Amino acid sequence: MHMILDALWRAVTDCLRGRVMAWSLFPLLLVAGMAALVGVFWWDAAAASVQAWLEAASWLQWLWGWMGQGTAAASAVAAAVLLVLVISPVMVMVALAIVAVVMTPQMVALVAERRFPQLQRK
Structure with missing residues (x-):
């Protein structure tokens, strides 16, 4: 149980880092911009x-x-x-895809750098 709480504490502290927050906001801002463009050009x-x-x-x-x-x-x-109701799930899926492409490699690099520096990266 101690290891689970330790991992949870480390994950929470990593989520509060400035770089991680910026990476988290990037997909949101990108999807908000796309929603605005869709609204301006195609809503009517x-x-x-x-x-x-x-x-x-x-x-x-x-x-x-x-x-x-x-x-x-x-x-x-x-x-x-x-x-x-139709557009919202599409926007959420696009945001998840952007997170998978942009944020996941950055988070893996951060965790590898901070928690496992001795491991060889392959």
Whole structure:
């Protein structure tokens, strides 16, 4: 149990290092920038397409008829929510891929340098 707590303590202290925090923020900033670009260039067209699809869906006609005059506003909100629900997992997967490519080799090098300097790297 002592070895597990020691490893946990070392991992926590390594996570609080400036380099590690910077490497952790890089994927977040990159994905936030990509989300902003997607929002600026494609959001309106994508939202309009999804809204048109929702309004034309035969299985939703009873809902639009029940709502009456509020159909345009309701379908616009539903389209925006649907887009966010579809795009969010994609952004998370892209962030994880960036972490795997950028941060993992840096963390392996940091741990090897600080904890296992005597090991030969292959």
